[in-house]
Each structure stands twice: as C-alpha cells, then as structure tokens.
Amino acid sequence: MRLLAMTGEETCLCELVDSLLEPQYKLSRHLKIIRQAGLLTAEKEGRWVYHRLVQEVLFLEPLYQMLKTLPDNDGIFAADLARFRERMCLREDGRCRVGIQNPELAEGSV
Amino acid sequence: MRLLAMTGEETCLCELVDSLLEPQYKLSRHLKIIRQAGLLTAEKEGRWVYHRLVQEVLFLEPLYQMLKTLPDNDGIFAADLARFRERMCLREDGRCRVGIQNPELAEGSV
DNA sequence: TTAATAGTTGCACTATAGTGCAACAATGCA
DNA sequence: TGCATTGTTGCACTATAGTGCAACTATTAA
Numbered sequence: 001m002r003l004l005a006m007t008g009e010e011t012c013l014c015e016l017v018d019s020l021l022e023p024q025y026k027l028s029r030h031l032k033i034i035r036q037a038g039l040l041t042a043e044k045e046g047r048w049v050y051h052r053l054v055q056e057v058l059f060l061e062p063l064y065q066m067l068k069t070l071p072d073n074d075g076i077f078a079a080d081l082a083r084f085r086e087r088m089c090l091r092e093d094g095r096c097r098v099g100i101q102n103p104e105l106a107e108g109s110v
Numbered sequence: 111m112r113l114l115a116m117t118g119e120e121t122c123l124c125e126l127v128d129s130l131l132e133p134q135y136k137l138s139r140h141l142k143i144i145r146q147a148g149l150l151t152a153e154k155e156g157r158w159v160y161h162r163l164v165q166e167v168l169f170l171e172p173l174y175q176m177l178k179t180l181p182d183n184d185g186i187f188a189a190d191l192a193r194f195r196e197r198m199c200l201r202e203d204g205r206c207r208v209g210i211q212n213p214e215l216a217e218g219s220v
Numbered sequence: 221t222t223a224a225t226a227g228t229t230g231c232a233c234t235a236t237a238g239t240g241c242a243a244c245a246a247t248g249c250a
Numbered sequence: 251t252g253c254a255t256t257g258t259t260g261c262a263c264t265a266t267a268g269t270g271c272a273a274c275t276a277t278t279a280a
Contacts (some may be wrong), residue, residue, distance in 0.1 A: 013256070014257085024256085025239090025258075029258085044257095046256090047248065047256045047257080048247095049256080049258095059180045061179075062175035062176035062179060066169050099255060123221085123227060126226095134226080136270090137227085138227060138229085139268090156278075158277095217224090223276105224251080225277080227275085228274075228275075230271105230272095232270095232271095233269080233270085235266100235267085236265100236266085237267085238263105238264080238266085240262095240263085241262095241263105247257100248252090248256105249251080249255095250251105250252090250257105
C-alpha cells in the first residue's frame, strides 16, 4: 500500500475509498498507522474525518519530493488520481457531503 | 534494517559486517534485495565485492536526501558510523585488504 | 593443488504485517 | 428518540518478510 494523496489536499476516508477502490476498514487502518508514525493529522468535522499530511517535519520534505518524482509505469497511480479528482468535484463549499459512492464498497452492499 | 552507508563510499561486505555488527549472510542478503531493487551496484574485485549506491536515478536523489536528514535519536547510527570510519582506516591504497575483524562475527568463530 | 578467505544461497523456521468479518462508537437527520 | 451514516477496532486467519544453519562458489596465497 502507498499513500497516494500527495496532491496536498486534505481528504476524508470515503473520498479515499472511492479513489483507491479499497474497502473502508483497510484504508482506515492504513491511515492509522501513518498517523501513529507522525506523518498524518486527523481532524474530525461532524461525521467526517479530514486527513492531511504533516508538513512541519524536516526529513519529510525530501520524502514527499521523492513520492512526487516516483515513476508510474503501470498507470495505477494515474487512474487513482483521476478518480480522486472526479470525486473531489462532489464537494460542496470545499467540504465532503456524500459517503462512499462506489456501490461495491459502500456500507450496506450485499 | 536500514542502509547506513549514506556516506557516499563504496564498501565491501566485511567492512559493513564490522560496522553494523550483523552477520555476513544477513548483510549479503540485504544488499542483494537492494541490488535487485536497482539501488545498488556490485563490482567484484578479486575476493572482494564493492557495493555502491546508484546515483543516476531521478527519484533516488530526494530519497538519499531524506536519509541524510533523518534524526538519530538513539545514537545507533552514530555508533555504526564511528565503527565504519575506524574500519576504513584499515584500507591500503583505498582498497580493503583484510576480512572481518570482529572475532564473534568472523567465519571460523566457534 | 591444497587450504584459507570473501561472499552467496537453499532450506526450514519464526516473526511480523496485511486481510476480512463483524461488532462497535459517534454524529446528524427525520 | 430512533435510525442511517461515517469511521474505527478486536479477533482469527493468511501471507510475506526476516533469521540461522550449513553447504556452496570463487578467488588468492602457500
């Protein structure tokens, strides 16, 4: 797994689910690990939790720089990014207002 | 495990064994993984094999930059580095001429 | 050509990391 | 207040990565 939200945005979990096409609990745990490592901040806002990468740590800057430079030979990241951009269009006033859109990954999908 | 030879030097395995205090086969395999990932070149020279980090790949530069910036809170890296400097003093004409010095890690140690 | 030295690797084993289900807390809307 | 929604987590399980021994190759020096 890799953190793909190198766009500098802050996102909530459901937006990542729709972008990366991974189940909610998987990404939730992934984010938790990154948060405990001190690379991510979580800010609760109503039902949504906004995650953002920490910028103030010295050695993280070259790390982010590397992630931006990384090649994307198979185009997977490009596809994730495209879905992410599309998903961000659903925001209202810059805030997420809808849950998981992908029916196969949504909560009550049986 | 972490690659610690960020000093820009090229080193042979026995020098790393004496610096990192890890058994030869462990480091040999570790180097193999890094080599297969394309981050390391191996150059055989007599009985010795000199390993050097690849510099020509675009996204590796910020990675090395990050490794140099990484904090060393417990001082382990500093200790490794000190042993490495000491070990490099045993070279003759810039080439390694002796095997593993640490008796507990040497070949015929029983 | 034999012995010692520098390094590699197959195999079995152990430890750690990732997965999926289901139950859970917390918030907001009807 | 009750229920749907967003997100989290305990548990058992599976997959992957790391470890140690010992046998192996390749090279040099006697």
